[in-house]
Amino acid sequence: MKNNFSYFLEExxxxxxxxxxxxxxxxxxxxxxxxxxxxxKALIENFNLKNFSIISxxxxxxxxxxxxxxxxxxxxxxxxxxxxxxNILLTVKxxxxxxxxxxxxxxxxxxxxxxxxxxxxxxxxxxxxQVIIDSLGIKPFSLFALLGPCICxxxxxxxxxxxxxxxxxxxxxxxxxxxxxxxxxxxxxLRKANLFQLKELGLRQEKIFNINLCTKSNSKLFYSYRxxxxxxxxxxxxxxxxxx
Ligand SMILES: [Zn+2]
Numbered sequence: 686m687k688n689n690f691s692y693f694l695e696e697x698x699x700x701x702x703x704x705x706x707x708x709x710x711x712x713x714x715x716x717x718x719x720x721x722x723x724x725x726k727a728l729i730e731n732f733n734l735k736n737f738s739i740i741s742x743x744x745x746x747x748x749x750x751x752x753x754x755x756x757x758x759x760x761x762x763x764x765x766x767x768x769x770x771x772n773i774l775l776t777v778k779x780x781x782x783x784x785x786x787x788x789x790x791x792x793x794x795x796x797x798x799x800x801x802x803x804x805x806x807x808x809x810x811x812x813x814x815q816v817i818i819d820s821l822g823i824k825p826f827s828l829f830a831l832l833g834p835c836i837c838x839x840x841x842x843x844x845x846x847x848x849x850x851x852x853x854x855x856x857x858x859x860x861x862x863x864x865x866x867x868x869x870x871x872x873x874x875l876r877k878a879n880l881f882q883l884k885e886l887g888l889r890q891e892k893i894f895n896i897n898l899c900t901k902s903n904s905k906l907f908y909s910y911r912x913x914x915x916x917x918x919x920x921x922x923x924x925x926x927x928x929x
Pocket of ligand 1: 836839899901
C-alpha cells in the first residue's frame with residue numbers, strides 16, 4: 686500500500702503494520718510499528734513473541750529511561766528503554782507522539798523512545814543514543830534508527846509556553862518551531878527535531894528510516910490524541926533481540 690520505497694504497510698488478519706524492505710535481512714531482531722486495533726495478544730501471536738518478557742512504560746513525557754540488564758518489572762516509569770538481553774520486548778504506545786526504534790544488530794543492542802514536545806525539548810533521544818555509544822562502545826554510524834508515524838508540524842500547534850521552554854533549551858532553530866498564522870501559536874516539527882538529534886550524534890542518513898505519515902490526518906490508520914482526545918486507543922511500537 687503506502688510506499689516511499691523505504692517502508693511498506695503489510696496486513697495480518699486485518700491488522701496492519703509497517704515493514705522495511707531494505708532491512709529484510711536483519712533477522713536477529715523483532716521490531717515494528719502497528720496501526721490501529723492491535724492488542725498485546727495479537728502482537729504476541731502475529732510476531733511469535735511467546736518467549737519474550739514484554740516491558741511497557743508508564744509514559745510521563747520525561748527524559749527518564751531504563752537500561753535493562755534483567756527483567757525486574759514488566760511495567761516501568763519513563764519514556765525510553767535500552768537492552769542488550771535477548772527475549773525482552775521493549776514497547777511504547779503512541780497517538781500523535783513519535784515512537785523511535787534504535788538498534789545495532791551486530792552489537793546486539795536495541796532501544797525504544799516515546800517522545801512528544803516535552804521529551805524533545807529535554808533531548809531524550811539524544812541522551813538514549815549517547816548512553817548506547819558511551820557505555821557499549823557502539824559507533825554512531827553503525828546504529829539504525831526507525832521513526833514511526835507521528836503528528837505532522839502542520840497539525841501540531843503549540844502555545845507560547847512551549848516556545849519559551851524550547852528557546853531556553855535549544856536556542857533558535859526556526860524550521861523546527863515556527864509561528865502559526867494564529868497569534869501566540871506555533872507549529873512544532875516533532876519528527877525533524879528528533880532527526881536533528883540523531884544526525885548531530887553522527888547517525889547516517891541511509892540508516893535512518895522514516896514513516897513520514899501524520900497520525901492526525903490519517904484517521905483510518907492511526908489514533909490521534911489531538912483528533913480524538915477521549916479515545917484511549919494507541920498504536921504499539923516494539924523491538925527486541927531474538928535468542929539466536
Ligand atoms: Zn498532519
